[in-house]
Amino acid sequence: MAAKGKDGREKNRRGAVITWVIIALIYVGVFVAEQLLPPTSMLFTVLKKGATYALVAVSMNLLNGFTGIFSLGQAGFMLIGAYVFAIFTIPVEVRGSVYQYFDGGLVQFTLPVPVAMVLSGLAAAFFAFLIGLPVLRLKSDYLAIATLGFAEIIRAIFQWNQLGPVTNGSNMLRLFPKFNDFNITDAQGNVIVYLSTLVPFLITGLCIGLIVLLLHSGYGRALRAIRDDEIAAEAMGINLAHHKQLAFCISSFFAGVGGAMLAMYQTTVQAKSFTTAMTYEILLIVVIGGIGSVTGSVLSSFLFVACSEWWLRFLDEQQVIGDFQVPLLRNGFRLVVFSIIIMVVVLFFRRGIMGTRELPDLFRPRRKEAALK
Amino acid sequence: MWNTIFPYLLSGISVGGQYALIAIGYTMVYGILRLINFAHGDVFMVAGIVMVYLAASGLPLYVTIPLVLVITAAIGFLIERVAYKPLRSAPRMSVMISAIGVSYTLQNLVLYITGGLNKQYPTIPWISDSVTIGSATTKLVTVITPVLTIVLVVALVLLINKTKIGMAMRAVSKDFETSQLMGIKINSVISVTFVTGSFLAAVGSVLYFTNYPTVIQTSGAMPGLKAFVAAVFGGIGSIPGAVIGAFIIGIMENIIKGLDVILFKAGVISKPLGLATFSDAFTFALLIIILVVKPTGLFGEKATDKV
Numbered sequence: 236m237a238a239k240g241k242d243g244r245e246k247n248r249r250g251a252v253i254t255w256v257i258i259a260l261i262y263v264g265v266f267v268a269e270q271l272l273p274p275t276s277m278l279f280t281v282l283k284k285g286a287t288y289a290l291v292a293v294s295m296n297l298l299n300g301f302t303g304i305f306s307l308g309q310a311g312f313m314l315i316g317a318y319v320f321a322i323f324t325i326p327v328e329v330r331g332s333v334y335q336y337f338d339g340g341l342v343q344f345t346l347p348v349p350v351a352m353v354l355s356g357l358a359a360a361f362f363a364f365l366i367g368l369p370v371l372r373l374k375s376d377y378l379a380i381a382t383l384g385f386a387e388i389i390r391a392i393f394q395w396n397q398l399g400p401v402t403n404g405s406n407m408l409r410l411f412p413k414f415n416d417f418n419i420t421d422a423q424g425n426v427i428v429y430l431s432t433l434v435p436f437l438i439t440g441l442c443i444g445l446i447v448l449l450l451h452s453g454y455g456r457a458l459r460a461i462r463d464d465e466i467a468a469e470a471m472g473i474n475l476a477h478h479k480q481l482a483f484c485i486s487s488f489f490a491g492v493g494g495a496m497l498a499m500y501q502t503t504v505q506a507k508s509f510t511t512a513m514t515y516e517i518l519l520i521v522v523i524g525g526i527g528s529v530t531g532s533v534l535s536s537f538l539f540v541a542c543s544e545w546w547l548r549f550l551d552e553q554q555v556i557g558d559f560q561v562p563l564l565r566n567g568f569r570l571v572v573f574s575i576i577i578m579v580v581v582l583f584f585r586r587g588i589m590g591t592r593e594l595p596d597l598f599r600p601r602r603k604e605a606a607l608k
Numbered sequence: 609m610w611n612t613i614f615p616y617l618l619s620g621i622s623v624g625g626q627y628a629l630i631a632i633g634y635t636m637v638y639g640i641l642r643l644i645n646f647a648h649g650d651v652f653m654v655a656g657i658v659m660v661y662l663a664a665s666g667l668p669l670y671v672t673i674p675l676v677l678v679i680t681a682a683i684g685f686l687i688e689r690v691a692y693k694p695l696r697s698a699p700r701m702s703v704m705i706s707a708i709g710v711s712y713t714l715q716n717l718v719l720y721i722t723g724g725l726n727k728q729y730p731t732i733p734w735i736s737d738s739v740t741i742g743s744a745t746t747k748l749v750t751v752i753t754p755v756l757t758i759v760l761v762v763a764l765v766l767l768i769n770k771t772k773i774g775m776a777m778r779a780v781s782k783d784f785e786t787s788q789l790m791g792i793k794i795n796s797v798i799s800v801t802f803v804t805g806s807f808l809a810a811v812g813s814v815l816y817f818t819n820y821p822t823v824i825q826t827s828g829a830m831p832g833l834k835a836f837v838a839a840v841f842g843g844i845g846s847i848p849g850a851v852i853g854a855f856i857i858g859i860m861e862n863i864i865k866g867l868d869v870i871l872f873k874a875g876v877i878s879k880p881l882g883l884a885t886f887s888d889a890f891t892f893a894l895l896i897i898i899l900v901v902k903p904t905g906l907f908g909e910k911a912t913d914k915v
Contacts, residue, residue, distance in 0.1 A: 303728045305701055369900040375700060380836065381899055386891025387833075391889035396882035511829065512715075515708050522705050567720035574713035582694055582707045585702055 250595035257594065258440070265436055277545045279432050283374055283414055284544065285537035286435040287496040292520045292532040293443050294489035299518070300527035301450060302482040303462030304371070305379045307514050308363075311386030312487040314509035315362055316355035316494025318393055321408040322401060323351045323505045329410045334403055341400040348412050352438070352495045359491025360484040362389070367483045371476065383511055393506040408504040435496055442489050449485065456484055493495050501533075523580050531589030538588075541574040547572060612873045614885050615744035616866040622819065623748075624858025625753035629812030630835035631842075631850040632764065633684075633805025639781040639845035640801050643703050646712035647687060649832015651806050655680040655813035656729060656823040657718050662893045664729035666709060677810045684806025685799055693795065711829075715767075718825040729821040736818055749818045754855075756815070760808060768847070773800055781845065826827025830888065834861070852906065857894070861887045 265282065272278065289406040291309060298304045323346040325333055334340035334354045346354065370381045392398070394405040402408075418426045448454050457478050460468040469475050498504045524531030550569040554561045580587065630652055637645045645764040658679050691710045694704045768774035776797045779787040789795050816831065817823060825899040838857045841851025863870070864887045867879040898905060 249731075299701075305704070325808055333629045366896075368871045369896060373903065375901055376704060377903065378644075379704065380644060380840065381896050383833070384837070385893045388889040389891045391885050395885045438687070511833075512712075512826075515712055516703065518708060519712065526701075565720075566723055567716065570716035571713075571720045576710070578691065578709050578713055581702070582691065585698065 238284070247595065247599060250598035252454065253598045254594045262433070263438060266433050267348075268462040269432050274426075274429060274431070281537070281545050282432050283435050283500050286432075287493055287500050288441040288517065288520060288540055289533040289536035290439045290442050290496065291490055291493035291517055292524065292536045293446055293529050294486045294493060295315055295517050296521050296524075296526065296529065296532045297450070297458075297489075298482060298486045299521060300532075301455070301462060302458040302479065303465075304482065305375050306382040306477060306483070306486070307379045307511070307518065308382030308386045309490050309517050310368070310509045310511060310513040311382075311389040312359040313488035313494030313497060313513070314386070314389055314393060314506060315359045316491030317498040317504045317509070318402060318408070318494075318506070319355040319358040319491070320351050320498050321411045323354060324348060324411040325408065326410070333408060333410055334400070336406065336494060337399045337403065340403065353490055355495040356488040356491040359494065360488040363484045363487030364480065367480050371479045371483060376568045378525055383514070386509070386511065386514065388511055389539055390506050398482075402506070405506065408498075411498065411504075413499045413502045435500070438492070438496060443529060443533065446485075446489065450529070454478070454481065467568070492601035508582035520578050521575065522587055525591060526587065527591040528589040528593060530592070530594045531587055543569070543573065609874060611743040612870050613863070613866070614742055615746070616862045616870070618741065618744050618746055618750055620859030620862035621855065622750035622753045622858070623816075623862060624855035625757035626812045626816040626819075627831065627835045627838050627858050628757050628851040628854035629760065629808045629815070630831060631838040631854045632761070632847055634836045635807050635839040635842075635844055635847060635850040636777075636801050636805050637841065640777065640784075640798060641692070641703070643692065644705065644836065645805075646704070646707040647691075647714060647829040647834075648805065648809060649830075649835070650711045650714040651680060651684055651828070652809040652813050652816075652825065652830065652832060653688070653825065653828025654714055654718065655806075655810040656817045656827065657722065657727065659814065659817070660727045660729060660764060667879050669690075669732060669785055672730075673814060676814065677807055679733060680810035680813075681803045681807045682800040684809075688799060688802040693798075699860070715829075722825065724825065726822040726824050729817040731821070731825055732818055735815075747819065749815055753815045756811070757851065761847065763810075764804070765847060773797065775858045777801060786904075834888075835890050837891050840895060841898050841905055843905030846905070846907040849905055849907035857891055860894070861891060 291313060295306070295309050298306045322340075322342055323344075325345065327343060327345055330343070331339045366382070366385050370385065373381055393402050395402075396404045398404070399406075406582060414431040414435055417430040419430060420426050450458070453605040457468070457473045460471065460473060461475060461478060465475060483548050516539075521532055523539065524533070524535030533568065547569045550564055551566050552571055553565065554564050617842065633648050633651075634645060637643055638647070639712050655676055659672065659676045663673055664671075667675070687710055691706045692703060695706055708902070735747065735752055737748045738745055739748050740746075741751070768777055776787070776792045777800070779792055780794060784794070820827075835854060835855060838854035839850045840853070841857065842851070842853030844850075863892065865884050867883045868877075871877045872880065
């Protein structure tokens with residue numbers, strides 16, 4: 236793209252405009268669909284969970300794809316986010332029943348949802364800062380295993396009975412606000428405007444927008460330089476420790492916010508569900524989407540969630556066509572098919588759906604066409 | 609005091625031996641491919657599942673146990689050929705992702721086959737017998753594990769130091785490209801490494817599941833990770849290091865499991881603190897500490913990165 240003339244820049248602007256139009260259409264589409272379709276439709280489950288996973292996947296991509304830090308601590312940071320959100324938003328009057336083994340718990344106040352979400356991000360970022368100090372000095376696979384271990388430590392701490400008054404021990408946290416509470420209701424409790432899918436979309440959109448802005452700033456270029464060649468980047472005057480720490484904290488901040496969203500989606504939070512398997516799942520989403528592409532991560536999050544929750548569900552049930560019972564189909568087959576698809580992507584389509592391209596790049600005219608003009 | 613600690617110490621040594629057998633697989637593969645084989649813990653779990661199904665088919669034990677070892681070794685060989693060999697020249701991150709993919713696939717495959725239910729591991733006579741040592745009553749496997757582990761490790765070290773294939777392994781782990789130029793068939797060396805590692809993991813699984821007799825698709829994840837930590841702790845690439853690391857981790861973990869009881873009996877604490885929650889977390893804390901203080905581990909060689 237070196238010889239991009241005035242014409243090329245013009246076309247690129249066209250790409251940007253088309254991108255904005257597409258994004259706007261998606262939001263309008265989500266809003267309209269929500270008003271028209273029944274709220275129990277599978278579509279909304281997929282959209283809500285997809286939006287949550289999209290944010291977490293993009294935050295992981297910021298580290299693994301753009302900074303070249305192979306971190307596997309995502310589940311741990313999500314756990315922190317989910318817990319902080321839940322702890323501070325459970326209404327005071329129901330705390331007694333949630334913290335039934337701990338006399339209603341220690342925290343006896345409730346924060347508004349947006350404040351709690353920012354707080355959950357900040358808490359995750361703070362832990363990331365602490366763990367980043369020793370761990371970020373490590374190289375690729377050691378870093379991976381150290382962050383993985385850190386996530387396991389966090390999981391154990393949150394399950395510790397002595398912290399029960401705050402974290403409810405290994406018991407479930409529940410009765411905090413959920414996505415459905417964003418719907419606007421009238422006095423009788425009838426829903427006037429459905430917002431339960433649009434709001435997660437807005438949160439994810441805002442957060443991903445911030446990440447994209449960061450990636451386009453000088454910091455973003457520095458991060459990419461670190462990914463491509465650490466030593467060269469250092470020689471160019473980029474402070475490695477500072478930039479890695481920054482990327483790690485920012486990524487964890489958004490993972491924390493994603494954790495809060497996951498809490499709202501699931502309506503309950505329990506530490507034992509934030510396993511390494513969850514991190515692996517998010518990593519595989521990032522890989523399928525293309526390591527180093529924000530658009531790819533978002534697309535593949537929705538694809539992944541749609542396949543696992545909706546489109547491939549039929550593989551888990553016995554199917555009879557006429558008199559013929561399709562063999563192999565029973566509980567768990569969906570996941571087998573899924574794993575095989577993932578292995579094929581990992582082995583043969585290593586660039587994933589998008590490679591390193593973004594949405595505007597798709598509308599950039601090919602060089603040949605540009606040359607013909 | 610001693611009577612309280614002794615049973616935990618004993619089971620720690622036993623678990624340590626089982627971790628050691630898994631850790632060798634990690635450390636050998638890392639030594640040669642510079643790859644954390646995330647699927648190794650799942651190979652260990654698959655060995656358990658294979659045993660469950662073979663025993664259910666009614667074959668006698670002297671057939672099933674060797675068969676489990678052979679099948680597991682074959683699985684290890686297949687995984688390497690299918691998932692790692694095509695990525696030989698790819699960046700390290702891709703191979704690691706492929707390993708995570710294999711781990712995911714194995715777990716889901718077992719979930720599909722078993723229906724996600726706990727499977728009862730068959731009782732192996734003689735090694736499941738109870739014995740009483742000092743103040744502790746335990747299964748005979750607890751005593752056999754460390755002995756068997758040490759015998760196998762000695763055999764392995766002899767294999768690596770005295771045979772031609774062992775020499776090839778050492779050469780490949782020193783310098784991948786040069787050994788290729790010297791006419792070493794890299795692919796067969798790597799295959800032998802995977803076969804050996806999986807074989808030892810299968811031995812480990814027979815011992816481990818005799819103590820913890822249920823198998824489910826996730827039962828390989830934790831032992832796998834801990835064995836990896838043991839390998840790092842001892843200095844990755846070093847077989848004696850991995851074994852010593854595994855014993856240390858096994859013992860520490862079990863002591864922490866019993867720490868509430870031990871401290872209570874010693875009169876340090878008056879009510880249980882629930883410290884057993886941290887038996888897994890402790891392993892990882894140890895990992896982070898060792899990585900920060902001495903990244904090469906106890907016996908690891910210092911590797912210099914050339915620019």
